[in-house]
Amino acid sequence: MPFFLWSRTPANNGTADPTCPWPEGMAPAQVNDSARGNMARLREFADDIAGAIVTAGTSSAYTVASYETFDTLAHLGGKVRAIIGALGAAGRGALATARPGQTDSDGRR
Numbered sequence: 001m002p003f004f005l006w007s008r009t010p011a012n013n014g015t016a017d018p019t020c021p022w023p024e025g026m027a028p029a030q031v032n033d034s035a036r037g038n039m040a041r042l043r044e045f046a047d048d049i050a051g052a053i054v055t056a057g058t059s060s061a062y063t064v065a066s067y068e069t070f071d072t073l074a075h076l077g078g079k080v081r082a083i084i085g086a087l088g089a090a091g092r093g094a095l096a097t098a099r100p101g102q103t104d105s106d107g108r109r
Contacts, residue, residue, distance in 0.1 A: 002068050003041045004075055017041065044068045051082040 007013050014023045020037025021030075044067040047053070057063040064083055070076040 002070070003045045004068065004070070004079065041068075048081050051084050053081060053083050055083060055085050 002017070006016050015021050017037065020034045020041060022034050026034070047067045053064060053066060055062040055064055062085065064081075066081055068079075070079075
């Protein structure tokens with residue numbers, strides 16, 4: 001599960017994200033993979049809120065792909081993302097985002 005599902009209660013995060021599990025009594029050999037998984041999740045979040053997301057599409061119909069994956073619209077709701085428009089605007093334009101579970105050619109959702 002992505003960063004947005006992590007809990008503020010430390011005990012709830014042991015297996016909250018399969019890419020970076022931190023179960024009690026974990027083997028020392030698993031620590032590196034868990035730490036790297038944490039680093040990747042934090043990088044996704046940082047890129048999403050720091051303007052690393054660049055639009056694609058046309059000047060009247062932008063598309064956006066977040067680095068963090070959302071499985072439902074409810075989990076996407078209320079989240080902050082910083083988006084840099086890469087195309088010159090021709091008046092008003094529409095902005096489309098991938099639906100939960102949909103992946104673009106880079107593997108992002």
